[in-house]
Amino acid sequence: MTTSLPCTAIVTGGTGGLGAAVTEHLLSRGWRLVVPWCVEAELDRVPPHPDLELIRADLSVESDVEAVVELAAKDEDRPLHGIVNLVGGFASGHRVHETPIEVLDAQLSINLRVAYRVIQAGLPHLIRRGGGSVVCIGSAAAVRPFPGAATYIASKAAVAALVEALAVEYSGDNIRVNGLLPTMIDTPANREAMPEADRTSWARPSDIAEVIAFLLSDASRAVTGASIPLANTAGAR
Structure with a gap:
């Protein structure tokens, strides 16, 4: 399947500090977007747009995920082609022997399980329409760890492994899967x-x-299974 627009993409976390920028940019490129949200205050970051459909959803709940995917796949004239997973969480401050196992469970849930669940629900639609592209947000820390955040780092490393596994598993369905490994992201919350x-x-x-x-896009048709490092090489602005 080619991405001759218009097509549809799901952007989880699309109202967040990073997600709002992604949502704005993809809308400017002609995509129809379905963006699940759960924090009402974040809606101010994404102005109304005729190609933007917001849906309240808890992505840890299977029925909510199914509702998001159903909304994204309902427009046959703008088929679901992309899944962008930006939902994530961060935990740090203690070494492993000082960190309760519940912290690891929480990090795996927000960083890995949500992405897995959304991708799993969307894959049948991508297969039916002849292919698509999946992008997951990881972290540079997965390959360059730092002390005090083992649970976060392990969960992001798991995302990178999932990306590689999915890329191999669905290559025959013309579905590409790639991950991003950004350094710290320059959002208002992080500042x-x-x-x-x-x-x-x-x-x-x-x-x-x-x-x-x-x-x-089709420009990246040869790219799959990649973990792409991202940083501001131009320096602070």
């Missing part, structure tokens, strides 16, 4: 949390959005 940090290499949401648009 507020780390006001004294050196943001020189922090990845910019607008740059990430452009890479995602590329991975969803």
